[in-house]
Amino acid sequence: xxxxxGIAQSLRPFAKSDIRLDKRPETATSAxxxxxxxxxxxxxxxxxxxxxxxxxxxxxxxxxxxxxxLPDGRRQISGFYLPGDIFGFEAGDVHHFSAEAVVQTKIIAxxxxxxxxxxxxxxxxxxxxxxxxxxxxxxxxxxxxxVGRKSALERVAAFLLEMSExxxxxxxxxxxxPRHDIxxxxxxxxxxxxRMFAELKELGAIALDxxxxxxxxxxxxxxxxxxx
Amino acid sequence: xxxxxGIAQSLRPFAKSDIRLDKRPETATSAxxxxxxxxxxxxxxxxxxxxxxxxxxxxxxxxxxxxxxLPDGRRQISGFYLPGDIFGFEAGDVHHFSAEAVVQTKIIAxxxxxxxxxxxxxxxxxxxxxxxxxxxxxxxxxxxxxVGRKSALERVAAFLLEMSExxxxxxxxxxxxPRHDIxxxxxxxxxxxxRMFAELKELGAIALDxxxxxxxxxxxxxxxxxxx
DNA sequence: CGGGATATTGACTCTTATCAATGCCCGTGG
DNA sequence: CCACGGGCATTGATAAGAGTCAATATCCCG
Numbered sequence: 001x002x003x004x005x006g007i008a009q010s011l012r013p014f015a016k017s018d019i020r021l022d023k024r025p026e027t028a029t030s031a032x033x034x035x036x037x038x039x040x041x042x043x044x045x046x047x048x049x050x051x052x053x054x055x056x057x058x059x060x061x062x063x064x065x066x067x068x069x070l071p072d073g074r075r076q077i078s079g080f081y082l083p084g085d086i087f088g089f090e091a092g093d094v095h096h097f098s099a100e101a102v103v104q105t106k107i108i109a110x111x112x113x114x115x116x117x118x119x120x121x122x123x124x125x126x127x128x129x130x131x132x133x134x135x136x137x138x139x140x141x142x143x144x145x146x147v148g149r150k151s152a153l154e155r156v157a158a159f160l161l162e163m164s165e166x167x168x169x170x171x172x173x174x175x176x177x178p179r180h181d182i183x184x185x186x187x188x189x190x191x192x193x194x195r196m197f198a199e200l201k202e203l204g205a206i207a208l209d210x211x212x213x214x215x216x217x218x219x220x221x222x223x224x225x226x227x228x
Numbered sequence: 229x230x231x232x233x234g235i236a237q238s239l240r241p242f243a244k245s246d247i248r249l250d251k252r253p254e255t256a257t258s259a260x261x262x263x264x265x266x267x268x269x270x271x272x273x274x275x276x277x278x279x280x281x282x283x284x285x286x287x288x289x290x291x292x293x294x295x296x297x298l299p300d301g302r303r304q305i306s307g308f309y310l311p312g313d314i315f316g317f318e319a320g321d322v323h324h325f326s327a328e329a330v331v332q333t334k335i336i337a338x339x340x341x342x343x344x345x346x347x348x349x350x351x352x353x354x355x356x357x358x359x360x361x362x363x364x365x366x367x368x369x370x371x372x373x374x375v376g377r378k379s380a381l382e383r384v385a386a387f388l389l390e391m392s393e394x395x396x397x398x399x400x401x402x403x404x405x406p407r408h409d410i411x412x413x414x415x416x417x418x419x420x421x422x423r424m425f426a427e428l429k430e431l432g433a434i435a436l437d438x439x440x441x442x443x444x445x446x447x448x449x450x451x452x453x454x455x456x
Numbered sequence: 457c458g459g460g461a462t463a464t465t466g467a468c469t470c471t472t473a474t475c476a477a478t479g480c481c482c483g484t485g486g
Numbered sequence: 487c488c489a490c491g492g493g494c495a496t497t498g499a500t501a502a503g504a505g506t507c508a509a510t511a512t513c514c515c516g
Contacts, residue, residue: 066369068369068370068373070373070377070378070455071455072455074377074378075377076372076373076376076377078369078372078373089362089365090362090366091359091362091363091365091366092366096366096369096370097369116351116355118351118352121351123344123347123349123351123354126351126354126355126358127344127354129358130354130357130358130361131319133358133361133362133365134317134318134319134361135319136365137317137319137361137364137365137368138318138319138320138324140365140368140369140372141294141296141306141324141325141368142296142324143372144304144306144368144371144372144375145296145298145304145306147372147375147376147415148304148375148412148414148415149298149302149303149304149415150298150302151471151472152471152472178493178494178495179494179495179496180494184376186376187375187376187377188472188473189472189473189474190494190495191472191473191474191475191495191496191497192471192472192473194495194496194497195472195496195497197495197496198496198497210480210481211480211481211494211495211496227298227299227300379503379504380503380504406461406462406463407462407463407464408462416504416505417504417505417506418462418463419463419464419465419504419505419506419507420503420504420505421463422463422464422465423464423465423504425463425464426464426465438512438513438514439462439463439464439512439513440513
């Protein structure tokens with residue numbers, strides 16, 4: 001029942017100063033368009049569950065995971081954000097997930113109040129924001145189907161196809177996150193994820209070059225295993 | 229593995245004419261604010277997966293479920309919409325879920341193009357839309373945690389607490405949907421849902437008055453079983 | 457009051473979690 | 487440059503939770 005009581009990720013510890021503001025923040029009026037660039041080391045928290053909501057973020061480089069924890073340590077990752085992706089939307093005034101850097105990650109933060117200030121923004125801009133939020137919604141709904149109704153093999157296959165679609169070279173996928181994160185994204189354990197990788201290998205659908213480099217050998221077989 | 233191949237819900241069949249437009253639609257310009265009221269019988273589809281996206285909807289009375297099917301019939305429900313709720317957001321130009329009436333349901337449809345037409349709408353209105361979409365996102369993310377990481381008992385307990393929060397009388401919940409829908413919302417089978425209701429009864433957390441009427445006897449015990 | 461849909465309960469199976477041992481890879485320091 | 491060490495990943499044995507199949511039971515609705 002308790003799937004990993006010890007989440008305490010043995011991160012290489014980082015000093016608070018490792019989280020750095022890459023440029024000086026602009027004054028309130030001029031910051032509206034530009035945002036603040038920040039750099040976070042591997043494992044650093046960008047914002048925490050329960051913290052006040054004040055910014056939305058865009059990934060410049062690196063990878064971010066959106067995380068929710070149960071009191072006993074069980075963890076769910078709702079998504080991974082890659083360069084170009086915008087994250088951190090909140091309906092209320094506190095964050096309901098936390099966001100963490102999976103690897104060293106550069107991010108631009110935009111003040112929400114500045115973004116939505118009436119008069120400084122066009123309706124087209126709002127429409128754009130709405131579109132980003134709706135895409136995130138669509139992704140989360142799709143993930144709900146994966147987690148709620150697919151078998152372990154199907155989930156892992158679906159994950160690889162998703163990563164492949166977001167990758168520059170479709171048949172070669174670099175996984176920046178450990179098995180543990182993949183497991184918590186898919187609602188599985190890391191052991192099961194590992195076993196499913198092995199099974200996909202046996203099926204001839206993929207080949208592994210180390211744990212983090214995946215070649216998609218047979219896309220059809222992978223799609224077959226994923227049941228889309 | 230196939231969790232319910234025969235989704236073919238034995239609905240009391242309905243004629244297409246059962247889906248009725250309650251008032252004449254207004255002309256394009258005057259319809260912007262008012263929308264079209266429609267009535268759907270139990271089980272009727274409001275829109276289908278893959279259909280063109282053109283409207284968003286508000287529930288007036290009844291209940292709507294948002295549904296996604298796998299080719300083999302496995303089904304996931306991403307949410308239930310109650311009177312007052314707005315649903316049907318889509319980032320692209322097709323629906324990625326379908327929406328169905330759980331019971332006879334009255335709905336108002338708003339043309340998306342009219343809603344977002346530049347010049348007809350204020351930024352405050354957009355902000356409101358964005359807020360609704362973000363709330364839906366938050367709900368779906370929360371549900372992902374429930375489905376990805378909670379045990380069967382915890383899922384059912386969480387479901388009852390959710391319904392209770394949305395109910396007029398917090399200690400008495402009327403469930404308009406069958407066990408099958410609850411199961412597909414929680415990523416379980418209807419048998420397991422039924423067993424968990426029995427277990428919660430044994431625990432003294434709830435009492436059942438028929439299958440659809442639930443008394444929350446001991447809210448703390450229910451919250452304890454749900455692990456929030 | 458009857459009948460079909462819906463729900464409950466039981467027996468058994470199977471997938472995935474858990475616990476545990478080993479292996480691998482990479483960065484660091486000798 | 488090689489050896490060491492630690493996190494990460496793989497693999498194995500077993501257990502547990504939920505699914506499946508099947509037999510009633512109950513509840514609406516006409």
